[in-house]
Amino acid sequence: MKTAVSIRRPKKQLNTKTAISVPKDVFELSEKLAKKMKISRSAVYALGIKTLNEELDRKAMIERINKVCEEVDTSIDPELREYTFRRLRKAEW
Numbered sequence: 176m177k178t179a180v181s182i183r184r185p186k187k188q189l190n191t192k193t194a195i196s197v198p199k200d201v202f203e204l205s206e207k208l209a210k211k212m213k214i215s216r217s218a219v220y221a222l223g224i225k226t227l228n229e230e231l232d233r234k235a236m237i238e239r240i241n242k243v244c245e246e247v248d249t250s251i252d253p254e255l256r257e258y259t260f261r262r263l264r265k266a267e268w
Contacts, residue, residue: 195220 197205205219212219 190217 205216208219209216214222
């Protein structure tokens with residue numbers, strides 16, 4: 176399954192120029208990705224930052240969910256568990 180990546184920005188979005196130092200291997204990788212994806216190096220860096228931010232947000236959300244699960248009884252009701260086991264035993268495999 177292929178995933179399409181769109182790096183188009185809204186017409187009114189302002190860009191900010193910046194200079195950064197990156198290791199040579201990272202620069203070369205950005206060049207390779209830019210050519211492969213047919214986008215600018217700047218778009219590669221922007222995509223990387225956005226992706227990292229989304230991943231960190233996702234991890235933070237999982238941590239919050241896990242914290243709630245620690246505070247709330249998430250165990251399965253014994254009657255429901257027994258009912259499920261009975262149903263599974265009767266099911267054709």
